[in-house]
Amino acid sequence: MNLGKGSCPRRLVLLATVSLSTLLGVATFTSGKERKPSSSVASKPAKKKLLFSDDFQTLDTLTWRPEIEPKPNSTVYAKQGKLVLDTQGGVTVWLKQPLHGNLQIEYTRKIPVAGDPNDRLSDLNQFWMASEPTGDGTTLATxxxxxxxxxxxxLYYVGMGGNTNSTTRFRKYPGNGERTLLQEYSDAVHLLQPNKEYKIKTIVQNGTTSFWVDGKCFFTYKDPAPLPTGYFGIRSTKSRQEISNFRVYQLD
Structure with a gap:
């Protein structure tokens, strides 16, 4: 499939949306195609209202659900204002409230590489608008x-610096076991740097979703069959990562 040579704000067409209830509640869990670098052209500003924030003074288990592949030396915890994913295998930390409507999700994320056992520069990943293939999108099995x-x-899925920091990919999972590849990069501009703090922003608005890194649009997709409701998940595998300053906004 030819996706064209443009990057954001060009939209892709192939084949989300947030009203967030009050979140309450604390614990520690253990267990394509090559494209040109993105421009920094900003989308039209939208009015936004803060719905939820977490500065991770604790890991609130009424708000977050970690799913940790059962391997040794794998933990998820909060420390000094950061959510830490320190795992030898796969891990997803779900925001337990389903989202719908127009929304913007922001957070800061870093992959420390300092010689700790799970340190590996790879897989700054996330799921969003995730739902079971049957049902109304308000429940998600463990x-x-x-x-x-x-x-x-x-769901929608970005794997930034996947495959041991050799690819950055954007996919849609349609719910039938396929992982539809929408866009892909392998140039250094779109891969990871160790110990760097990244400002990540995800927008879902009027059937279009986009993924931004440090103010630059990496991916955008006008979905003819948009995912109307679902869950947000911070995702990684075999690495140590720090997430901070998490915010969810409702957009016009």
């Missing part, structure tokens, strides 16, 4: 944290 167990979900 899984083990292994990537293959999410194949039957409907």
């Amino acid at each position: 899984r083990s944290g292994k990537l293959e167990e999410y194949d039957n979900l409907r």
Whole structure:
């Protein structure tokens, strides 16, 4: 499939949306195609209202659900204002409230590489608008944290610096076991740097979703069959990562 040579704000067409209830509640869990670098052209500003924020003074288990692949030396915890994913295998930390409507999700993320056992520069990943293939999108079954167990979900997925920091990919899972590849990069501009803090922003608005890094649009997709409701998940595998300053906004 020819996706063209343009990058954001050009939209892709192939084949989300947030009203967030009050979140309450604390614990520690253990267990394509090559494209030109993106421009920094900003989308038209939208009015936004803060719905939820977390500065991770604790890991609130009424708000977040970690799913950690059962491997040794794998933990998820909060420390000094950061959510830390320190795992030898796959891990997903779900925001437990389903989202719908126009929304913007922002957070800061870093992959420390300092010689700790799980340190590996790879897989700054996330799921969004995830839902079971049947149902109304308001419940999500628990899984083990292994990537293959999410194949039957409907969702959008970015894997930034995947495959040991050799690819950055944007996919849609339609809920039938397929992982539809929408866009892909392998140039250094779109891969990871160690110990760098990245400002990540995800927008879902009027059937279009986009993924931004440090103010630059990496991916955008005008979905002819948009995912109307679902869950947001912070995703990684075999690495140590720090997430901070998490915010969810409702957009016009």
